Amino acid sequence: MTTASRKSWGPSTLAVHAGNGPDPATGAVMTPIYATSTFVQSAPGVTTGWEYARSGNPTRADFERALADVEGGSAGFAFASGLAAEATVLDLLAHGSHVITSQGLYGGTWRLLHRVRNHSANLSVTHVDASDASDPAALEAALTPRTAMVWVETPGNPLLDIVDLDAIAAFARGHGLLSVVDNTFASPAVQRPLEHGVDIVVHSATKYIGGHSDIIAGAVVVGDNAELATRLGFLQNAVGAVLDPFQSFLARRGLLTLPLRIERHAANALKVARFLDTHPRIERVLYPGLQNHPGHSLAMRQMANGGGMVAAFLKGDATAVASFLQRLRLFRLAESLGGVESLVGQPWTMSHGSVAEEHRLAIGITPQLVRLSVGIEDADDLIADLDAALG
Ligand SMILES: *Cc1c(COP(=O)(O)O)cnc(C)c1O
Numbered sequence: 001m002t003t004a005s006r007k008s009w010g011p012s013t014l015a016v017h018a019g020n021g022p023d024p025a026t027g028a029v030m031t032p033i034y035a036t037s038t039f040v041q042s043a044p045g046v047t048t049g050w051e052y053a054r055s056g057n058p059t060r061a062d063f064e065r066a067l068a069d070v071e072g073g074s075a076g077f078a079f080a081s082g083l084a085a086e087a088t089v090l091d092l093l094a095h096g097s098h099v100i101t102s103q104g105l106y107g108g109t110w111r112l113l114h115r116v117r118n119h120s121a122n123l124s125v126t127h128v129d130a131s132d133a134s135d136p137a138a139l140e141a142a143l144t145p146r147t148a149m150v151w152v153e154t155p156g157n158p159l160l161d162i163v164d165l166d167a168i169a170a171f172a173r174g175h176g177l178l179s180v181v182d183n184t185f186a187s188p189a190v191q192r193p194l195e196h197g198v199d200i201v202v203h204s205a206t207k208y209i210g211g212h213s214d215i216i217a218g219a220v221v222v223g224d225n226a227e228l229a230t231r232l233g234f235l236q237n238a239v240g241a242v243l244d245p246f247q248s249f250l251a252r253r254g255l256l257t258l259p260l261r262i263e264r265h266a267a268n269a270l271k272v273a274r275f276l277d278t279h280p281r282i283e284r285v286l287y288p289g290l291q292n293h294p295g296h297s298l299a300m301r302q303m304a305n306g307g308g309m310v311a312a313f314l315k316g317d318a319t320a321v322a323s324f325l326q327r328l329r330l331f332r333l334a335e336s337l338g339g340v341e342s343l344v345g346q347p348w349t350m351s352h353g354s355v356a357e358e359h360r361l362a363i364g365i366t367p368q369l370v371r372l373s374v375g376i377e378d379a380d381d382l383i384a385d386l387d388a389a390l391g
Helices: 003-008 011-017 058-071 082-090 107-121 136-142 165-174 226-239 245-256 258-277 296-302 318-327 357-362 379-390
Strands: 075-079 098-102 124-128 147-153 178-182 200-204 218-222 282-286 309-314 343-345 369-373
Touching (some): 011 058, 011 245, 058 075, 075 226, 082 218, 107 124, 136 165, 165 178, 218 226, 245 258, 258 309, 258 379, 309 318
Parallel strands (some): 098 147, 147 178, 178 200
Antiparallel strands (some): 282 309, 309 369, 343 369
């Protein structure tokens, strides 16, 4: 199957038919789980194309190819977790580099930058807020002679702020920097940053791509840049935080239904956001699909829909928030997002608990903030659950 025909396919066709196709050895329609650490050579150095399973495994390769196709990229790399993928991307940087990031970052990314790479790689970081991250002048003000990368999350975590992908890609190109977008919250069924000229997309495939809350996995996809793909392939093998074949199989299986699931996630999230928006116990709702979201028009330009994540500030003190969270029956109180089941979290104590308190407050994360990952259940049941818990 040629690249040309793939390019003309829509995301749902790609999700099903992308990848390496039926297993060449057996004709199995679904690529089997190749549970092997190594592959026989017929003579020294004469291989089947597979050598040692850290360097490459057919099950992992099928997921990597399929995800790259769905993201509109040239090459994909699967990792043991989203953070392992991020750490390997940061290994592209020389010691002492500087990174500009958007402010709305996953707590674990924050921790990796500030509490690991600061110490081990002398990495320094400047965070700019979402409107600044879309503004070339504000980005330029953050440049230093050591700046080598721009890293953004959009929609941002946990406030769902939107960064302009065209602006980020153009800024990075103009200054010879690598641009990285964490596309976990949107997924490639909602937005494809590489098509905007971004260099690298990273994913926690634990979330929407896996989609069933049953794996931990990460991925990196690069655009049309063979040199960058080679460097990432080298690092994936040299650092070795690869995804195993069992998880690769589940990640590939999740990807099959990604566009279908996302349609329901987004439709439900919009209904939930509208319901919360008018509820007297809610101070403010943040959902990119609602017109009152500050990034709404930008979101509608670069996203197919508002996605499945909704944030809301509750009225009342921390005790009232805790009792709301405990009264929910369908929205389970748990870390993570992007699975078929609805989840709710309090970023203050959960996803962003590892971010310094003064920074949490400075960027607007308070104990009153709750983050909903709206699942694929019946919207009426989800709304009734929220209504009863707010009661
Ligand atoms: C969960 C998450 C990560 C980290 O991924 P893991 O698979 O948990 O290691 C990174 N970025 C975002 C936006 C996430 O939600």
